[in-house]
Amino acid sequence: MQRKSTQNFIEYDPNCKGAYGCPVRLNLVPYWFLAALRIVLTLLPQIGYIHPDEYFQSLEVVAGDILDVEVARPWEFNTTFPIRSVALPYITVGFPLAILKSVSPLLDFWFGINILTPYTIVILPRLVSCLLSFVADYCLYRICYCYGQNYRARLITFASSYVVLVYGTRTFSNMTEMVLTSILLCLVADCMCYSDRVIMQDDFLSDKYDKAASPVERVKLFKMRNALPSHSLTHCLAVASVTVIGIFNRPTFIAFAFPPIFFWLHRGLGSKNIGFGHFHLRILTFVLAALPAVVLFILIDSFYYGYLTKAEIGHLEVSLNNFVVTPLNFLRYNSNSQNLAQHGLHPRYLHFLVNLPLLYNVLGILSMLAFLRMVYKGVHKQWSDLPRIQSIIGLMTASFILPVGVLSMFPHQEARFLIPVTVPIIFLHSQRIRHSSTTERWTERGKSAKVFFMRSSNGNIMLTLWYLFNIVLTVFYGFLHQGGVYPLMDHFNQEMQTKPRLMTIHVVTSHTYSLPLSLLQLENSKHSVFDRETGHRYKLAKQFFAYEMGSRPLLEVQKKLEELLESCEFKLQNKKLDYRLYLALPASLSDEFHITIYNSSSKFFHTVSRVFYPHISTEALPKLLGQTDCSQDITEGYCEKETFYNSPLKYLTRFIEQFGLVLIRISAPRALKYSQY
Known part of the structure; x- marks a missing residue:
């Protein structure tokens, strides 16, 4: 197990008298309330309409196929040049709609109840998305548990985010991307923790073996080293499969998957018995483990879009032209700036300066300040103050900075593209906004570590702002934005x-x-x-x-x-x-x-x-100012201007209308x- 004394976050009660405060164990009741609220908000339903893609890249496509109804099929799913895979939408949207289609005639025949309504068509896929979002909750808990971190504060912060309450319950491919990123981080964090423990035991036994005085003791230590479990390829198939699924869901997943895969490949490098031979073996095994999922998704898309048929397989008339690779088409399409211009071009700094604060408000600002501090320390060669490359802090930091940096290179930038970095941001900075939080810095020199604590007097203000902004944005995007x-x-x-x-x-x-x-x-x-x-x-x-x-x-x-x-x-x-x-x-x-x-x-x-x-x-x-009143017949060709001073009640009524x-x-x-x- 990695030593918990380095880079460990601890909560303290500011009212406790002592040198460093007293440990506080937050109650999980607020988390369970927020978890129930997530389900309730899904079932209401949320009538807010965030972006057309929540319908037109999932529901419109799958409902047209399964329910056989009239739809406005988007261009991304055309047969001539498809850039979206249908496998994931069929799981998140197709599965509940297929059940709805099967059950509806029976209920109509037995009880005279028609359940095939706009409500059920919208809610059932959203309910599946909502349940999938809890996978991210579990992954966050599991990561904290493996490394002895405070999972209570992080879970409460995660569940109170409007990104989870609103985006996490919609049929966005970005929501699925967030879940897959969380799973990948959890798998890699578990591998890192397990490898650290095995490598520590192996190094200890290796040192004892070198210092052994008798052959009998050496034989005993040799057997103990051979009895240690293998860790080099732990979760290889799972990590590779999740990566492939994420890429076929959204090819931008490459940016989110690269840091975890990099850390998975580098586990233990530099120790006595782990060298570059293990590194190359992991790469080869990872590629081989990814092939089954790649072949499966290519076959699914090729059959769906009509590039491959059973008749062609039966007559052995199959060539490379019979296969379609949707992620490759996606990259080819988006590599052309003229294509991106049709969807809107944005400045390269939009993700950092606008989208991060919009999604995570105070946490987004803290994450950017933390990144700037890291750049400052790197420029001044303060390497000891930076996260270690094989630590959980290093993994989470890279999983936040690198994807945002890569996505900022593309001129088309929307806030929902950054949803997958939710777990890293929550893990790194959620404790800094709590009323009993502490601001930490750590240094590592060899096997010893020192942790310094400094109280945060702004914790109450930041926590209040966190909840305030998330409540406002939940109401706005969940119920007001295009809510009609x-x-x-x-x-x-x-x-x-x-x-x-x-x-x-x-x-x-x-x-x-x-x-x-x-x-x-x-x-x-x-x-x-x-x-x-x-x-x-x-x-x-x-x-x-x-x-x-x-x-x-x-x-x-x-x-x-x-x-x-x-x-x-x-x-x-x-x-x-x-x-x-x-x-x-x-x-x-x-x-x-x-x-x-x-x-x-x-x-x-x-x-x-x-x-x-x-x-x-x-x-x-x-319009807050200069409201017009055209409720009466117009005789002069203009409408009467309303002012608050003339008629406050009528002014407010007109504004609400x-x-x-x-x-x-x-x-x-x-x-x-x-x-x-």
Whole structure:
């Protein structure tokens, strides 16, 4: 076992009188409360919509295959150049949806209960993600336990992070990447701890053997050394397999896997009986152990995307062109800066200066300051104050710094890309924000170590800020950010079931994220039906149409509505195909839309159908100053400006009303007599 006196974190009660304080054992009740809260928040559900990828890189793809419904399949999963593997989404999303599909007819037949709803389609995959997130909790506990660290404080800090409460319960590939990174760190930490213990015993017996006076004693010591367990290739298959799974989940996992693998390969190097021969043997064994998982994932993707078929295998017509390697396609695509420009280019410093503080607030700032201190000590050659290369502190430090540094080299940077560094950051810095925490520095010289403690007077403030920011961000990203989209789709799911059969629904969205069509459970329009009367097979007509306008000016949105209205009116008059045309936009833009329509002399009618609360779009934030009141008919071409001083209650009411997603019904004056709405 590695000596715990070096680099050991100890909590102290500041009220205890003594030279260094008194040990404190935190109660785990807060952790179990936060763990239960994580499950409760998942089941509510959280209506917040963080990023389109939480639907369009998992649910939209798998639901279209398993539930056979109409979806908006993303380009990453096209058959011509697929850059995403389907194996992991089918486990995290496909497995619960397959169970839901199997159980739903039985419950409908026996009890008349329809469980195939937008709620269950969203919640069951999220519940699987939530349960997987607890694997990271266990890995953090296991690492702390192996090295005698304070796991209570770390678990409470980990469970109280909004990254875990919100991102950890969503169907992001980044969440799966965080779990796999935690597993890899746990496996490597266990290997390091085990190797340290065996190497320490081996070195001790080797020294005794060299000093033995009699042949009998040498034979005895030789047998004891041979009886020591093998440790050089411990968990090799597991480490290699997790690495492959992580790379096929997201090829960026290479950045997160490199530090643990590096430390796994370097265990014990420099001791008497561990040399570079063991290092090269570990590399060779690691590569061989990774091959089964690599072959399995390539086969799964090749069959799924149609590159490889059973017929080709049966006729032995298989070549390299029959296999697809999605991580390789991913790297080829992202190596082109023009492709990244389509998704947004960001400055290289965004991860360090914005995304880390956004995800981990005070811990993110402390981690950056700690990194700068390490750079300072390295420049001044204070090597004894830096973590040892074969220590758990060194492993966690490298697992934080290197991935963030590598990802900062790419111009496309989003905060969720850094989620996998959650466990290293929590392990390294969580104790520094607690009210009884201590700030430590350590030095190692040979086998002796000295640990110096210094009280942190800012612990209470940092802990308060930690909880405050995480509560605010949990509410914002969990319930407010684009929070009207899920209720909107739930509303359209019910409307699609009650509308006339030959009526189509058209929805234009402005300043709103993409609509996940899988929640509507529409019949796949790619299929066809057989008409017994005519004896012909007809393709199913598409019944729901979504048009994304992004953040374009409302004048362009108006023109799009006029085009759609003209087209729908033509079909209504010539083909008797009725329609409903809607516009969904943040309530903060409803008055501006009202003004735009009036000033442009538009010929269509618009009425508010429903408003879904709460909803915040960062592209159209609620206006704190200069609110307008267009509730009355406009006669002069402008809206009355609201001020807090004129009418405080009305001002606040108007401000709160902006936190919604407005669904506006668009209709032509002459179309009212045809509409069945």
